Amino acid sequence: MPSVWSSPDRPAYPHHALAAVLQVRTARVHVMLWRRANEPFAGTWALPGGPLLPDERLGTSIARQLASKVEVHQLAHLEQLETRSDPDRDPRGRTVATAYLGLVPSHLDPLLPEDTAWHPVDALPATAFDHGSIVGSALARLRAKLSYTNVGFALAPPAFTIADLREIYVAAIGYDVTPTNLQRVLLRRGVLEATGELSAPGRSGGRPAMLYRFASASLEVTDPFAVFRPPTARTPQASRAGREIGQEG
């Protein structure tokens, strides 16, 4: 039995795995793009990715292809985003592409290949195919998940002050958040925990800030349901541990 087959009844399509890899750099969300040398869209910028191989699944495919851009362990989070199938998305012929959302913590600065660079998502250069709109989807997904999950762990360094974390959150969700409330909300939810260490104060003085870390380094839903909570099986703690991730995150 062939591992790849096709027939008039079951037409086959080249399938690509793509990733919108996001990172907060200097208080702005950036996406990793590479510059196309060849047609179509020569000179424009594209998401990293490539063809799905016959024996791999999409998740391992995108991880493999990203390995040429960043080291795998630098990717703190990777999740499937959506599949694009517009017949005209590639002028050379029909393709299908499944996009992933990847996140790199802000303290890392992966050495990128020559043709690859970070671009702020709010000022993208000319992009290839439908990649510009995929970046938009990725950003929307990240913003939604910052509110009700602990995805922040994938954007932040291993230890940070509340001021550091605030800068990351403000960049990612796109509007202001006060350090006071950020600290309280995330501490109450059990998303953050104090490391017990202090950071050195800045050159202009000021009280030294406590260092925090994320309590978990894998995705968890921390605010499971805003409404329609299940009837009083819920103790203040129990409701937090509540549920697995559900939707498109």
Next chain:
Amino acid sequence: MPSVWSSPDRPAYPHHALAAVLQVRTARVHVMLWRRANEPFAGTWALPGGPLLPDERLGTSIARQLASKVEVHQLAHLEQLETRSDPDRDPRGRTVATAYLGLVPSHLDPLLPEDTAWHPVDALPATAFDHGSIVGSALARLRAKLSYTNVGFALAPPAFTIADLREIYVAAIGYDVTPTNLQRVLLRRGVLEATGELSAPGRSGGRPAMLYRFASASLEVTDPFAVFRPPTARTPQASRAGREIGQEG
């Protein structure tokens, strides 16, 4: 330029569009399945769907294929769920499948083909391929979205009493909700509106119930961010209108 092409560098795969079409029937969530006559998995139940054709996109493909099961206008909602790519998901050879979530309002009873039937999601028969776990994903997505969007419109009839709606919600989210609070939450959010009409009381008497309808028949996020609301641009009304849907929704 061929519309479908392949090469050693760009292997191609048959791509299927599938749908988990859900409906609340007699207070339980059901999924539409058809019984496979042929191998593999002969005799087990599968999600409706079929091959993606060369000139269509996935959304139109699944709509087309569902047309043989239900009338298109009976599907009140359809959204992309996830793409499965396990090389072994089909024993005949490599395939990729993109699953959709479809919803049918509870007052409809589409005439189904011979081999097709509704099955309660909490007591599925033997299923083909990875379809059983796709049903699980679909249910999880529905449950999550019931809390923060108006998806309910796609499960409910055009007009209904709060008691009717409660039955639907309870079935879909899987735990009890009181009619009192359901009404208040959905009215305050502007998700429901009164039609002004009353329903006839039951045979055993009782006050006649008001009839309600959903204010909108397209998906909207009604509880945009449980936390990290943007700073006081938010009037009690404005915060509701807040945002487009983001994530995997």
Next chain:
DNA sequence: TCAAAAGTGTTAACAGTACACCCATGG
């Protein structure tokens, strides 16, 4: 001492839950 930065206390607004009570109908 003073300015700067971090963190805590406190209040107010708001959403959701729970429950008692009142309303409207059929027998």
Next chain:
DNA sequence: CCATGGGTGTACTGTTAACACTTTTGA
């Protein structure tokens, strides 16, 4: 007038926002 079912009033709780105030450092 009683049982049945629907709806509203109201109290309570949990969560977040806003802001004042205290703490801790460098100059």
